[in-house]
């Protein structure tokens with residue numbers, strides 16, 4: 001039940017990010033939507049971290065260790081990419097057009113990673129239900 005609530009939030013973040021990319025020409029709206037998506041995502045990670053300690057205490061099973069590790073690694077990479085997005089996005093806003101191509105390539109990579117985070121979250125929770 002708890003995992004479902006987290007995954008619903010995770011799905012909403014993916015949708016929000018897709019919307020933010022769709023409106024990228026409306027810069028102010030793009031920045032607002034992407035900022036919200038990134039803040040929400042970090043808040044989601046905190047929620048999971050805080051509740052996982054409880055889950056771990058309850059079940060000492062480590063049968064899905066590899067799947068969980070892959071999922072966590074992708075999720076952490078996504079947050080690292082958020083930092084690149086902030087940096088390159090701010091550069092584009094300040095008029096440095098050379099950063100635009102980089103922001104675009106990093107943007108699609110970040111979005112792909114975020115989708116993978118969502119998809120792999122099913123492996124991480126599925127074995128235990």
Ligand code: HEM
Pocket residue numbers: 017021024025026027030031034035038082085086088089090092093100103104106107108110111
């Ligand atoms: C996860 C976060 C983000 C993603 C995935 C993302 C993705 C994108 C993509 C795909 C584009 C289109 C680039 C193109 O086709 O040329 C774009 C444009 C842009 N983004 Fe982001 N972005 C993110 C966050 C940010 C942030 C935090 C800022 C500012 C602080 C920002 C500022 C901009 C600007 C100024 C443009 C150019 C819009 C234009 O062409 O007029 N982005 N972004």
